[in-house]
Amino acid sequence: MTKRIRSKIARGSGELAILALLAEQPLYGFEIARQIGERTAGALKFTLASLYPLLYEMEKRGWVEGRWQANDAGRDRRYYRLTAAGRRQLAPLRAEWRSFFQALDSLAGVSHA
Amino acid sequence: MPDWKELVRQRLRSVKLAATNREEIVRELATHLEEDYETARTRGLTDAAAITHTLQEVEDWSVLARDIHHATLEDTLMNHRTKSLWLPSLASLAAASLFLLALTEISLQPHFLVKLNAGLGRSLYFGWLVAQILFGALGAFLSRRAGGTRAARIVAGTFPALVMFGLCAVAIPVSALFEPNALIFRHPLYVALGVLIWAGAPAITLLLGAAPFLRERQRPEPARA
16 A cells, blocks of 8 residues: 555544544543544554644634633643534545445455444 | 743744744644653653653654644635635626627527517527526536535525626616716616516526525435444
């Protein structure tokens, strides 16, 4: 698989992971990376370098919106929340990935379940 | 503990960003690094080991700088509003205008002029009116394809009629006040009828054409296993 295709897959899965997480609640960057790593048992891992360009791109497209907010300890963090456009994007993305895994499953016996 | 903010600021010097945007990004990335460092420390890593661990978050700062630049770069050639509103609107206006021009050229041919009194004028008008459905559909389709909102699709679809309304709104008062055009004062109902015929009725047929494209594209999600 070429680096370009791998990069597209990583990017697409990253977008879906972020949208799905933010659909549950607004989160800040570090927490997004932590929860994705934890909930996928490390299969998906975001570093600062991979996370923020993606978040900024999604913000530019209007899928997410970032807002500075202080936590209980008074530390400022930029919380991202899903916008209506991002919410609309989530269902088609899920469907596309499901079709992708089904296609891989039928071709190579790679089940996503 | 390092000054994470200063570290990020120094390493992202090459990114071309507006000053306010740059400071916000520096602040956010520094917060992330600081939190990563603190987490490493609470896991029992020494200060030096925690710093090394945190710095591994970014393998190549020049690549990150480039990626942030691309991610935050606005589409300067054509922004979203241009693509989803103005271009589709101009497309429907151009198509409607060209069609009207062609129809006018054809109807001014001598053998047509002879028949105009025999009801052909009315047929041409209704043909023109029905054709607006296509132009309304064109504007709304192009707008939806570019990700336009429902309002943008309505405007793009009905743009030829909106322009006509605008022209009437300017031309009629100017004509009445400065020419002065006594006809407007003597027969205001005819003027209103003219606006209805050349702007109101086409607005309805344009909207009819746009209607199928006002709904969101249905991409049903398969049932969960």
